[in-house]
Amino acid sequence: MLSQLWPALRINIFLTILLGVAYPLAVTGISQVLFPHQANGSLITQNGQVIGSELIGQNFTKPGYFQPRPSAAGNDGYDPTASGGPNFGPTNQKLIDRVKASVDKFHKENPDYHGPIPADLLTASGSGLDPEISPASAQAQTPRVAKAREISADQIGQLVAQYTKAPDLGLIGEPRVNVLKLNLALDQQFPKK
Amino acid sequence: MTSTGILQILLFFALVLVCVKPLGAFMANVFDGRRTFLHPVLRWLEVLTYKVAGVREDVEQRWTQYTASLLAFSIFGFLLVYLLQRAQAYLPFNPQNFGTPNVTPDLAFNTAASFLTNTNWQAYSGESTLSYFVQMAALTVQNFVSAAAGLAVAIAVIRGFARHEVRTLGNFWVDMTRSTLYVLLPISFLGALFLCSQGVIQNLKPNTTATTLEGAKQTITQGPVASEEAIKELGTNGGGFFNANSAHPFENPSPITNLFEMWLLLVIPAALTYTFGKMVGDTRQGWAIFAAFTVMFLAGVFVCYGFEQAGNPTLAKLGIQSAATTTQAGGNMEGKEVRFGVVNSALFTTVTTDTSTGAVNNTHDSLLPIAGLVPMLNMMTDIVIFGGVGAGMYGILIYCIIAVFIAGLMVGRTPEYLGKKLEQKEVKMAMLAIIVTSACILVFSALSTQAVFAAKGYWNAPGAAIANMGNSGPHGLSEIIYAYTSATGNNGSAFGGISVNTPWYNLTIGLAMLVGRFLFLIPILAAAGSLAAKKKVPVTSGTFPTHGPLFVGLLVGTVVIIAVLTYFPAVSLGPIVEHYLMHSGRLFSLISWPLGS
Numbered sequence: 069m070l071s072q073l074w075p076a077l078r079i080n081i082f083l084t085i086l087l088g089v090a091y092p093l094a095v096t097g098i099s100q101v102l103f104p105h106q107a108n109g110s111l112i113t114q115n116g117q118v119i120g121s122e123l124i125g126q127n128f129t130k131p132g133y134f135q136p137r138p139s140a141a142g143n144d145g146y147d148p149t150a151s152g153g154p155n156f157g158p159t160n161q162k163l164i165d166r167v168k169a170s171v172d173k174f175h176k177e178n179p180d181y182h183g184p185i186p187a188d189l190l191t192a193s194g195s196g197l198d199p200e201i202s203p204a205s206a207q208a209q210t211p212r213v214a215k216a217r218e219i220s221a222d223q224i225g226q227l228v229a230q231y232t233k234a235p236d237l238g239l240i241g242e243p244r245v246n247v248l249k250l251n252l253a254l255d256q257q258f259p260k261k
Numbered sequence: 262m263t264s265t266g267i268l269q270i271l272l273f274f275a276l277v278l279v280c281v282k283p284l285g286a287f288m289a290n291v292f293d294g295r296r297t298f299l300h301p302v303l304r305w306l307e308v309l310t311y312k313v314a315g316v317r318e319d320v321e322q323r324w325t326q327y328t329a330s331l332l333a334f335s336i337f338g339f340l341l342v343y344l345l346q347r348a349q350a351y352l353p354f355n356p357q358n359f360g361t362p363n364v365t366p367d368l369a370f371n372t373a374a375s376f377l378t379n380t381n382w383q384a385y386s387g388e389s390t391l392s393y394f395v396q397m398a399a400l401t402v403q404n405f406v407s408a409a410a411g412l413a414v415a416i417a418v419i420r421g422f423a424r425h426e427v428r429t430l431g432n433f434w435v436d437m438t439r440s441t442l443y444v445l446l447p448i449s450f451l452g453a454l455f456l457c458s459q460g461v462i463q464n465l466k467p468n469t470t471a472t473t474l475e476g477a478k479q480t481i482t483q484g485p486v487a488s489e490e491a492i493k494e495l496g497t498n499g500g501g502f503f504n505a506n507s508a509h510p511f512e513n514p515s516p517i518t519n520l521f522e523m524w525l526l527l528v529i530p531a532a533l534t535y536t537f538g539k540m541v542g543d544t545r546q547g548w549a550i551f552a553a554f555t556v557m558f559l560a561g562v563f564v565c566y567g568f569e570q571a572g573n574p575t576l577a578k579l580g581i582q583s584a585a586t587t588t589q590a591g592g593n594m595e596g597k598e599v600r601f602g603v604v605n606s607a608l609f610t611t612v613t614t615d616t617s618t619g620a621v622n623n624t625h626d627s628l629l630p631i632a633g634l635v636p637m638l639n640m641m642t643d644i645v646i647f648g649g650v651g652a653g654m655y656g657i658l659i660y661c662i663i664a665v666f667i668a669g670l671m672v673g674r675t676p677e678y679l680g681k682k683l684e685q686k687e688v689k690m691a692m693l694a695i696i697v698t699s700a701c702i703l704v705f706s707a708l709s710t711q712a713v714f715a716a717k718g719y720w721n722a723p724g725a726a727i728a729n730m731g732n733s734g735p736h737g738l739s740e741i742i743y744a745y746t747s748a749t750g751n752n753g754s755a756f757g758g759i760s761v762n763t764p765w766y767n768l769t770i771g772l773a774m775l776v777g778r779f780l781f782l783i784p785i786l787a788a789a790g791s792l793a794a795k796k797k798v799p800v801t802s803g804t805f806p807t808h809g810p811l812f813v814g815l816l817v818g819t820v821v822i823i824a825v826l827t828y829f830p831a832v833s834l835g836p837i838v839e840h841y842l843m844h845s846g847r848l849f850s851l852i853s854w855p856l857g858s
Contacts, residue, residue: 072326075434076333079314080341080406083441086306087405088398092488095450096464099457099487107463109481109511111471118471121481123460123510126473133474137599141505148482149388149468151505153596153624155758157736158573159843161850163595163627171579184582187572191595194508194606194623200599202589204582240269241516242590242602251474 125199132216141196180211200244266604285535321429324790330433342373345399355392356467371767376403378778381500381753408496409440411651421789425797452491460514463487494525497649499619499753507622530647545808557646566607568632596627614639617649619753626756630840640750662691664819680797690784705745721765731758734849739835749777
């Protein structure tokens with residue numbers, strides 16, 4: 069085995085340079101040229117200021133905005149430096165307590181919605197950064213947002229429909245609504261008076 | 262289950278299936294040393310590697326030398342990963358200025374063992390612990406070479422069956438280099454670019470600060486993610502750039518990338534069955550193993566998907582919609598992403614634990630009890646349902662030996678497999694591999710349920726080892742069993758509620774990973790060495806055919822029975838009892854430790 073140590077060391081160093089430096093740098097170089105927007109985080113800028121990423125959810129609490137899912141990332145949620153889910157098991161008292169509290173809060177904030185609450189809206193995502201909600205979750209919030217912006221629910225409903233993304237290639241994944249993009253569009257089309 | 266859900270599962274499987282033959286044949290050509298379409302582009306790099314390493318391409322090794330090369334290679338890989346982590350403060354590409362205190366010695370040991378053994382257990386949280394340089398030069402490199410080493414061993418073991426009356430199994434350096442350069446690197450390179458085009462980030466910039474629409478500050482993390490992501494999936498590694506792993510939108514931004522990542526996970530282990538068939542001179546043998554894989558894979562997917570789609574009965578009582586509609590996925594969405602929904606989460610969970618990957622696109626800890634049992638059982642088979650790159654192939658060959666041995670006992674004939682008489686040595690080695698890994702899982706789990714340490718002490722600051730559990734009751738036990746099963750199986754996924762970044766868990770889990778890798782792999786290499794030296798016995802009317810449905814059934818039966826016999830008592834105290842308690846409405850609060858104070 070001792071005779072194998074010398075080649076082992078040399079090949080490790082060689083492969084570290086090839087796979088650990090050359091390969092990632094080559095991918096970085098090419099993607100920075102071909103896909104600079106995606107490679108740098110799909111950032112959204114407004115008036116020269118970065119306001120977020122298309123792919124990373126952010127907190128919304130005001131009634132005039134659509135709200136995202138509960139998040140366990142960081143102390144206040146949606147902290148990309150601490151991604152992750154709450155890791156509550158299905159029989160954990162804390163899970164049930166949290167969802168119960170969310171149900172009560174939802175009914176209080178959305179008195180005009182009477183249907184069953186979509187599962188995604190009250191459950192925490194795995195990443196804590198989920199940028200999207202289901203179309204049903206957006207529809208459930210539509211009356212509240214319309215009231216806060218003093219416009220008709222139909223107008224908001226049309227915007228939600230416009231921002232609803234179908235499953236990829238019509239089949240793969242789920243239909244979804246990007247909360248940040250939808251709220252941006254709200255601010256642009258129906259600014260609060 | 263919905264019809265579109267089932268369609269998506271079948272579509273995914275079809276995408277893997279069509280690649281089995283072309284990729285499998287390509288790999289057989291590469292390892293047999295034949296020229297392929299990639300040689301004009303990459304041959305010079307292969308020659309250069311041998312030159313730098315000082316190895317001769319044409320010299321073959323016996324199984325002992327092959328193992329020695331593998332171990333020597335692994336020791337330096339381990340040291341490099343350990344040292345690069347500890348020295349990250351002095352190395353380049355560290356815009357967040359992560360220092361040495363971020364990586365304690367026990368954490369660095371755990372991560373080094375984890376990446377070396379193709380486990381990629383994450384006791385660290387990438388975005389707050391490791392510099393870009395460590396992610397690239399330590400972790401990404403091991404993602405490649407731990408998979409390449411596994412592939413090399415699988416090829417050596419296949420040669421043990423394919424060759425006769427020779428003493429050598431090939432050359433580790435050559436097999437490992439070819440795995441890296443011709444198989445892993447080209448697919449990863451193209452895969453990384455594709456992922457990047459779909460939104461996976463790839464840069465060396467410091468984090469970006471954004472001002473949200475409501476005026477808050479948000480730190481958006483950056484880094485060379487795509488290059489690590491592609492090989493993390495292709496090499497069935499699974500250690501993510503971020504804590505949230507493939508649930509993170511920067512690692513897995515859309516259903517398309519999710520589909521592609523699952524394809525990367527499964528494609529090499531699936532295609533290796535064809536490589537195996539081709540190298541032993543009878544592709545039906547490879548398809549028989551592929552069929553056994555498929556049966557066990559589909560059973561796992563549909564059980565997991567079915568239970569997840571049914572949802573959590575306790576939440577349904579609170580007025581939450583659990584049936585799927587056209588505008589929402591329903592089911593158990595806790596710990597899942599909207600873009601993936603229930604079906605693509607359950608599918609990813611099954612694929613990542615059938616292979617030894619352990620990347621996750623949802624938090625397994627929040628799976629419903631029986632759905633969570635699926636990944637656990639997948640790993641308790643020693644990860645031989647497709648399995649890791651290479652590791653799945655040599656793993657299933659261990660089970661083939663045992664299956665044929667059992668069949669031989671039933672009819673009273675000396676067992677034969679692929680024209681080789683299986684005698685005492687081979688069967689002993691196969692049993693050794695299985696017993697060592699089962700003992701490792703059960704003993705360490707049992708120890709962790711009992712071990713008590715001084716609170717705020719060095720070994721385990723929370724006190725007793727069970728004080729680290731994030732959930733109480735049977736689910737807490739599941740967290741511990743899952744951790745050691747994942748480590749020993751070299752999977753790396755977790756029931757993430759448990760806090761494992763303490764010296765007790767870092768060291769025992771690290772040890773379990775080393776046992777699961779090397780004490781599983783060395784016995785099968787020994788068996789292969791002895792098989793290669795044997796004569797080929799002619800096929801007669803009394804030979805048990807190992808390419809038909811009877812053998813497939815026997816193989817599946819062997820895998821399932823061994824797993825169930827070994828682990829039923831343990832899992833019945835975890836997920837099985839939890840399932841019944843959940844349906845009776847029972848909930849568990851965390852106990853605070855130490856008790857009675």
